[in-house]
Amino acid sequence: MEIGIVGLGLIGGSLGFDLRTLGHTVKGVSRQPETGDQAIAMGIVDHASIHLSLLKDTEVIFLCTPIAAIVPTVQQLIPYLQPDTILTDVGSVKEPIVEAISPLWKQFIGGHPMAGKTTDGISAATPGLFANRPYVLTPVDNTSPQALARVEKLVHSLNARLYHCSPSNHDRSVAWISHLPVIVSASLIAACLEEDNTTVKQISQQLSSSGFRDTSRVGGGNPELGTMMAQYNQSCLLRSLHQYRQTLDRFIDQIEQSHWDKLAQELQKTQKERPRYLKED
Amino acid sequence: MEIGIVGLGLIGGSLGFDLRTLGHTVKGVSRQPETGDQAIAMGIVDHASIHLSLLKDTEVIFLCTPIAAIVPTVQQLIPYLQPDTILTDVGSVKEPIVEAISPLWKQFIGGHPMAGKTTDGISAATPGLFANRPYVLTPVDNTSPQALARVEKLVHSLNARLYHCSPSNHDRSVAWISHLPVIVSASLIAACLEEDNTTVKQISQQLSSSGFRDTSRVGGGNPELGTMMAQYNQSCLLRSLHQYRQTLDRFIDQIEQSHWDKLAQELQKTQKERPRYLKED
Numbered sequence: 357m358e359i360g361i362v363g364l365g366l367i368g369g370s371l372g373f374d375l376r377t378l379g380h381t382v383k384g385v386s387r388q389p390e391t392g393d394q395a396i397a398m399g400i401v402d403h404a405s406i407h408l409s410l411l412k413d414t415e416v417i418f419l420c421t422p423i424a425a426i427v428p429t430v431q432q433l434i435p436y437l438q439p440d441t442i443l444t445d446v447g448s449v450k451e452p453i454v455e456a457i458s459p460l461w462k463q464f465i466g467g468h469p470m471a472g473k474t475t476d477g478i479s480a481a482t483p484g485l486f487a488n489r490p491y492v493l494t495p496v497d498n499t500s501p502q503a504l505a506r507v508e509k510l511v512h513s514l515n516a517r518l519y520h521c522s523p524s525n526h527d528r529s530v531a532w533i534s535h536l537p538v539i540v541s542a543s544l545i546a547a548c549l550e551e552d553n554t555t556v557k558q559i560s561q562q563l564s565s566s567g568f569r570d571t572s573r574v575g576g577g578n579p580e581l582g583t584m585m586a587q588y589n590q591s592c593l594l595r596s597l598h599q600y601r602q603t604l605d606r607f608i609d610q611i612e613q614s615h616w617d618k619l620a621q622e623l624q625k626t627q628k629e630r631p632r633y634l635k636e637d
Numbered sequence: 638m639e640i641g642i643v644g645l646g647l648i649g650g651s652l653g654f655d656l657r658t659l660g661h662t663v664k665g666v667s668r669q670p671e672t673g674d675q676a677i678a679m680g681i682v683d684h685a686s687i688h689l690s691l692l693k694d695t696e697v698i699f700l701c702t703p704i705a706a707i708v709p710t711v712q713q714l715i716p717y718l719q720p721d722t723i724l725t726d727v728g729s730v731k732e733p734i735v736e737a738i739s740p741l742w743k744q745f746i747g748g749h750p751m752a753g754k755t756t757d758g759i760s761a762a763t764p765g766l767f768a769n770r771p772y773v774l775t776p777v778d779n780t781s782p783q784a785l786a787r788v789e790k791l792v793h794s795l796n797a798r799l800y801h802c803s804p805s806n807h808d809r810s811v812a813w814i815s816h817l818p819v820i821v822s823a824s825l826i827a828a829c830l831e832e833d834n835t836t837v838k839q840i841s842q843q844l845s846s847s848g849f850r851d852t853s854r855v856g857g858g859n860p861e862l863g864t865m866m867a868q869y870n871q872s873c874l875l876r877s878l879h880q881y882r883q884t885l886d887r888f889i890d891q892i893e894q895s896h897w898d899k900l901a902q903e904l905q906k907t908q909k910e911r912p913r914y915l916k917e918d
Contacts, residue, residue, distance in 0.1 A: 624860040
């Protein structure tokens with residue numbers, strides 16, 4: 357199959373690796389010509405360009421730009437598309453994107469591969485990035501079943517774990533397990549930095565270990581991505597943040613009141629329930 | 638050297654492995670005789686007993702029980718000790734322990750090896766657990782310099798990164814980087830469990846990935862340990878929690894007010910400053 361990828365970063369690049377390995381011809385479009393050259397050199401794409409016209413004969417196009425560029429990219433792509441070309445995006449928020457693109461292009465399926473790394477950009481692209489990772493598709497009422505079936509087949513071929521849900525349920529869910537953790541984790545780092553006793557601050561930096569490293573990881577990640585998530589999933593994220601604050605206050609209250617039995621019960625519950633959120637292992 | 642270990646869990650067991658490899662004779666005391674048998678079978682100790690009298694000829698004794706048992710263990714140990722036997726504990730809170738033991742035993746050095754695993758108990762004991770990890774000693778004004786020097790030498794021989802600080806600075810520091818993360822992380826899990834839309838809850842469990850896994854890890858850990866930390870480091874933890882809540886409110890406010898530039902600046906700062914807390918890599 358002829359497959360197009362717009363945006364050759366971590367996700368676009370990793371898709372290119374796998375799709376070429378599967379025997380597809382991959383054409384990649386990036387803003388910088390150097391990225392295209394690197395993609396060819398790395399074996400990520402067969403052809404590269406900075407012009408969307410490169411994709412005119414492709415059957416399926418993955419939109420892998422930053423969230424803010426997805427809808428404008430579709431608007432610029434449309435003049436080059438065959439009527440049955442399928443578009444699918446990889447944005448981490450779905451409702452605003454699906455709502456904006458559905459009226460523009462009938463053969464569109466919202467998608468979100470839940471795969472990431474601490475590094476980004478094309479140099480971080482990795483074969484097999486999607487294997488055993490969730491890949492959500494968010495078809496809506498007017499989604500073409502044929503187009504959906506073709507994207508599903510591609511997702512399966514990446515060995516990803518395919519899930520379907522509505523765009524709004526997707527956004528509420530990722531607010532909990534992806535976007536809330538970023539703010540929770542960033543607030544942890546920011547709070548530690550507020551320590552005004554320089555000795556204590558220095559010792560805490562020397563002593564911090566795997567617990568701090570893991571809890572702070574996503575809060576120390578890509579700032580543009582974090583801001584974009586908050587911006588595009590604002591209402592769902594705020595809903596989760598307000599619940600989180602209420603829950604945190606409950607813990608603070610238990611500690612202030614020395615209600616150790618209650619605190620122990622809470623921690624037993626979080627220990628018991630956490631594995632439900634760890635399907636992948 | 639003849640070395641005693643009271644409490645053969647993850648930390649006590651791992652110490653036994655390394656100290657025997659270094660050529661010391663290790664005697665271990667556990668509450669359950671089966672634990673001692675297992676410690677001998679695993680090569681963690683040379684001799685094991687459920688009676689503290691086993692340790693009467695040892696030169697240095699590591700107190701590796703849960704925090705609540707450290708002071709009572711010292712009280713029971715004293716009748717068996719030689720006057721120059723050195724005691725050192727591995728509790729994750731130092732001020733209450735050092736204050737309680739210093740009047741009881743002159744040759745005591747508070748200690749805290751910052752090494753952990755998700756699993757605990759003797760089966761989780763691992764050779765080399767302390768290598769390249771922080772190991773804090775908290776000598777006070779009346780600490781014997783000779784005793785300190787002997788414990789320092791042992792810590793160095795574990796290839797740990799040795800730090801010194803006062804018990805109170807230790808407790809304030811670990812509140813930030815060890816105890817606060819537990820509550821922040823447990824609140825994340827507990828908040829996610831509050832989602833009342835069962836479809837959204839189920840999808841969030843299916844989609845959660847490495848970001849959630851890492852941010853929730855310490856909040857899904859040993860409930861007894863978490864409760865004990867909060868109990869023994871209550872005032873320092875509350876100090877950190879109140880600052881955290883204030884910082885979280887700032888993030889919530891920025892998201893509510895759509896102050897994306899300010900949020901981006903905060904996230905740039907957390908990305909930039911986080912590596913200061915990751916000395917170990």
